[in-house]
Amino acid sequence: MAKTVSFHLQKGGVGKTTISGTFACQSALDGFRTLLIDVDPQGNASSWFLTETPKYELADVIQGKCFVSEAIVPVPSVPNLYILPTFGIGGMLKTYSETKLAEEPYVLQDLVSEVSKDFDHIVLDLSPGLGRLEKAAIIASDEVVTPLTPEVFSLDGLEIFIDELKRLKKNLRSSVKHSVVVINSFDVRIKQHRNIYSAASEGSYKVVVVPVDPVFRKAQEANTAPQLFREHGRGLKEKTAESVRLLSKYIW
Ligand SMILES: Nc1ncnc2c1ncn2[C@@H]1O[C@H](COP(=O)(O)OP(=O)(O)O)[C@@H](O)[C@H]1O
Ligand SMILES: [Mg+2]
Numbered sequence: 001m002a003k004t005v006s007f008h009l010q011k012g013g014v015g016k017t018t019i020s021g022t023f024a025c026q027s028a029l030d031g032f033r034t035l036l037i038d039v040d041p042q043g044n045a046s047s048w049f050l051t052e053t054p055k056y057e058l059a060d061v062i063q064g065k066c067f068v069s070e071a072i073v074p075v076p077s078v079p080n081l082y083i084l085p086t087f088g089i090g091g092m093l094k095t096y097s098e099t100k101l102a103e104e105p106y107v108l109q110d111l112v113s114e115v116s117k118d119f120d121h122i123v124l125d126l127s128p129g130l131g132r133l134e135k136a137a138i139i140a141s142d143e144v145v146t147p148l149t150p151e152v153f154s155l156d157g158l159e160i161f162i163d164e165l166k167r168l169k170k171n172l173r174s175s176v177k178h179s180v181v182v183i184n185s186f187d188v189r190i191k192q193h194r195n196i197y198s199a200a201s202e203g204s205y206k207v208v209v210v211p212v213d214p215v216f217r218k219a220q221e222a223n224t225a226p227q228l229f230r231e232h233g234r235g236l237k238e239k240t241a242e243s244v245r246l247l248s249k250y251i252w
Helices: 016-029 044-049 058-062 092-099 107-118 132-139 152-171 191-201 215-221 238-251
Strands: 003-007 034-038 081-084 121-125 143-148 177-184 206-210
Touching (some): 016 044, 058 092, 092 132, 143 152
Parallel strands (some): 003 143, 143 177
8 A cells, every 4th residue: 555645735826836846756756656636626746757748647537537547657767656637727626626526525535545555655746725635635645745935825825734634634534644844945144044944943844854956947948857967077065965764764
């Protein structure tokens, strides 16, 4: 059975797709059969890893238009990495989540358990907000990781999420773990960043910091893993590589 992890924060632009995608790549490059599920109606993870639009997407699977095995495609540039995509254009997933999903809160949980035997690790990239779709994805997961940027508003977001998660676990009888926080675009020289780090470390959270690294954007443009991207001989910063390894150690 695959361990399933989702990356979520209500706020947009904090690095959910970047961190979850890079983390999924690391798992695949470490030799684990890894599935990345694009649960964001904008489909950013899918346009990162795929250059051609496949026949089916996640919304087709949950609406019973195809088998899940028909919609999962290999990521051409990363061995062992597979993706269950979402097409940003067309917005089928958005429409589905706004209409049908209320009656089917366990639809993603069922999907994950169906493919669980075929993979070692499953990673879910979520959209901002905490609506039905995000809730369905969180209860389909063994663990939820919170990526945030080092600003006060992100910490507020974390507190709101902790509160919402309590309710979600009770109402939908989920035992999802929440023990890891990633501070993205972290710079130890900045006092505010250090303060946010201290605040996030309070309680029992394991905190992983990821520096600003131009390789993320470049790898996204080149449709590949940041770990495999090289330009003039340079790739991922050593600090970034270390952070991804630490995150893998905490989660898997
Ligand atoms: N550590 C980082 N260093 C440099 N650029 C980053 C970093 N994290 C994210 N980015 C860039 O910031 C933008 C937003 O990140 P993204 O992962 O799409 O956020 P989210 O999924 O939370 O909306 C992307 O263009 C991405 O390339
Ligand atoms: Mg995203």
